[in-house]
Amino acid sequence: MFELLGISPQALFGQLLIGLINGSFYAMLSLGLAVIFGLLNIINFCHGALYMMGAFVAWFALKHLGLGYWPSLIVAPIVVGAFGMVLERSMLRHLYKLDHIYGLLLTFGLALVIEGVFRNEFGASGLPYGIPPTLSGGQNLGFMFLPNYRAWVIVASLGVCLATWYVIERTKLGAYLRAATENPTLVQAFGINVPRMITLTYGLGVALAALAGVLAAPIYQVSPLMGSNLIIVVFAVVVIGGMGSILGSIITGFALGVVEGLTKVFYPEASSTVIFIVMAIVLLIRPTGLFGRAH
Amino acid sequence: MADNLARDTRPVAATTAAPMLEVKDLNAWYGESHILQGMAFDIRPGEVVTLLGRNGAGKTTTLKSIMGIVGKRTGSVLFEGAETASLASNRIARLGIAFCPEERGIFANLDVRENLLLPPQVRPGGMSVETIFELFPNLKERLASQGTKLSGGEQQMLAIGRILRTGARLLLLDEPTEGLAPVIIQQIGATLRRLKAEGFTILLVEQNFRFAATVADRHYVVERGKVVDHFQASEIETSVDKLRNYLGV
Numbered sequence: 001m002f003e004l005l006g007i008s009p010q011a012l013f014g015q016l017l018i019g020l021i022n023g024s025f026y027a028m029l030s031l032g033l034a035v036i037f038g039l040l041n042i043i044n045f046c047h048g049a050l051y052m053m054g055a056f057v058a059w060f061a062l063k064h065l066g067l068g069y070w071p072s073l074i075v076a077p078i079v080v081g082a083f084g085m086v087l088e089r090s091m092l093r094h095l096y097k098l099d100h101i102y103g104l105l106l107t108f109g110l111a112l113v114i115e116g117v118f119r120n121e122f123g124a125s126g127l128p129y130g131i132p133p134t135l136s137g138g139q140n141l142g143f144m145f146l147p148n149y150r151a152w153v154i155v156a157s158l159g160v161c162l163a164t165w166y167v168i169e170r171t172k173l174g175a176y177l178r179a180a181t182e183n184p185t186l187v188q189a190f191g192i193n194v195p196r197m198i199t200l201t202y203g204l205g206v207a208l209a210a211l212a213g214v215l216a217a218p219i220y221q222v223s224p225l226m227g228s229n230l231i232i233v234v235f236a237v238v239v240i241g242g243m244g245s246i247l248g249s250i251i252t253g254f255a256l257g258v259v260e261g262l263t264k265v266f267y268p269e270a271s272s273t274v275i276f277i278v279m280a281i282v283l284l285i286r287p288t289g290l291f292g293r294a295h
Numbered sequence: 296m297a298d299n300l301a302r303d304t305r306p307v308a309a310t311t312a313a314p315m316l317e318v319k320d321l322n323a324w325y326g327e328s329h330i331l332q333g334m335a336f337d338i339r340p341g342e343v344v345t346l347l348g349r350n351g352a353g354k355t356t357t358l359k360s361i362m363g364i365v366g367k368r369t370g371s372v373l374f375e376g377a378e379t380a381s382l383a384s385n386r387i388a389r390l391g392i393a394f395c396p397e398e399r400g401i402f403a404n405l406d407v408r409e410n411l412l413l414p415p416q417v418r419p420g421g422m423s424v425e426t427i428f429e430l431f432p433n434l435k436e437r438l439a440s441q442g443t444k445l446s447g448g449e450q451q452m453l454a455i456g457r458i459l460r461t462g463a464r465l466l467l468l469d470e471p472t473e474g475l476a477p478v479i480i481q482q483i484g485a486t487l488r489r490l491k492a493e494g495f496t497i498l499l500v501e502q503n504f505r506f507a508a509t510v511a512d513r514h515y516v517v518e519r520g521k522v523v524d525h526f527q528a529s530e531i532e533t534s535v536d537k538l539r540n541y542l543g544v
Contacts (some may be wrong), residue, residue, distance in 0.1 A: 023420055057469055064465065178404040179404065179405055181404060182402050185384070188364075188385045188388075189364055189384040191385050191414065193385050
């Protein structure tokens with residue numbers, strides 16, 4: 001069959017794996033965007049810059065503090081999440097009652113500032129970050145070679161996505177979040193401190209981006225531009241999945257990573273545009289996205 | 296004489312006649328519109344009191360001002376002697392006041408069970424879920440339904456039921472009978488009498504004074520953002536014409 005299509009199984013499975021890896025990052029980033037948009041009504045354009053900051057915190061911790069990969073998986077999301085909460089308290093909270101465009105403009109500006117600061121400090125070329133020794137090497141599966149670190153990224157991302165979904169859809173805390181997304185005034189009138197919940201939610205979404213950044217550091221190089229390269233695609237994923245849908249962003253993220261990978265095998269010329277073609281088609285047929293609800 | 300002095304210096308909270316809620320010179324705005332213009336009334340513990348009045352008189356805004364969810368408010372709202380007019384709504388709720396909005400506020404993203412269990416307990420001694428099911432048996436059969444898939448009457452029962460769990464002793468109910476069938480209205484009425492018997496204090500906003508008369512101890516008439524008249528339950532029958540005039544019915 002592979003001979004018929006003129007494609008080697010190594011190429012096919014290799015691209016499928018790359019697709020799943022990219023999909024892992026699409027899913028984690030669009031999940032954070034969906035959670036933030038749902039509650040804060042903010043299109044968080046600096047999500048890519050915060051993802052980049054996550055990778056840089058891991059790099060900095062290793063180089064200057066001797067803190068390895070595993071502690072960074074915890075430390076970087078906390079550091080960047082705290083930074084996000086400061087942004088929310090000091091700037092974003094003034095925009096909730098205004099049109100989406102203000103939040104988008106502010107966060108876009110923040111992304112440019114953050115990336116500019118890092119580019120000024122570290123240059124535009126990437127900095128290396130090694131794969132943790134416990135995850136070096138790989139498995140020969142017969143039809144392909146599977147690097148251990150890449151397998152770990154897919155499993156970790158899937159686990160984080162499903163855990164986030166569970167917390168939001170199946171717990172009391174998640175019920176507060178869903179209710180506040182719908183009617184924050186009433187939830188606060190029941191005795192919930194909604195402003196604090198909004199701050200923590202933004203922190204959580206940002207922490208997810210930072211965690212994705214740490215996971216990405218050994219695969220892509222740590223570079224000030226790594227976020228802006230990714231974020232446009234992630235926004236297309238969010239639009240395709242439907243703004244504000246949790247499960248939708250996870251499924252769409254992984255699925256579009258795979259679609260992109262397969263396009264690289266069958267028609268490489270279209271591989272960098274295929275997601276935007278899908279986005280255009282989805283917008284024409286279902287303007288609220290595949291999993292979105294009309295507001 | 297000494298006895299009298301001793302009695303006069305008793306702490307206010309110890310007297311049953313002290314109001315649970317005391318509203319004085321309450322003003323509220325939506326944007327530029329000055330909706331409440333010197334609202335004043337009080338409610339004693341265990342009373343059921345209604346605010347009657349035409350559409351736009353400021354009844355709903357009064358409830359929202361007590362709850363702290365209007366744009367801007369001034370004046371005084373004392374709950375059990377504590378000033379609440381400058382508190383955020385979550386702090387007010389924690390004192391033991393619960394609000395059931397006119398549009399009911401059932402969450403579409405939550406099922407009936409989640410809706411029912413959503414409001415946190417603010418004080419000990421809230422009603423058990425079993426007792427709520429006894430009051431509203433329909434809810435028990437629909438626990439897994441999406442909140443907004445319920446009928447209007449069931450949504451109203453859910454909206455009232457969920458605030459009974461919280462331990463709040465003052466309930467603010469905004470037109471709980473609006474748009475409901477007569478048989479459901481009777482059930483809501485029976486529920487309110489039961490809640491009164493259990494010691495809840497209720498501030499009820501109503502347009503339907505026939506319904507209000509079956510449950511309330513006292514009635515305030517609201518016009519243009521302030522109280523313009525006041526009736527005891529016993530005076531309703533002899534004041535029907537006056538009330539019709541106020542309410543335009």
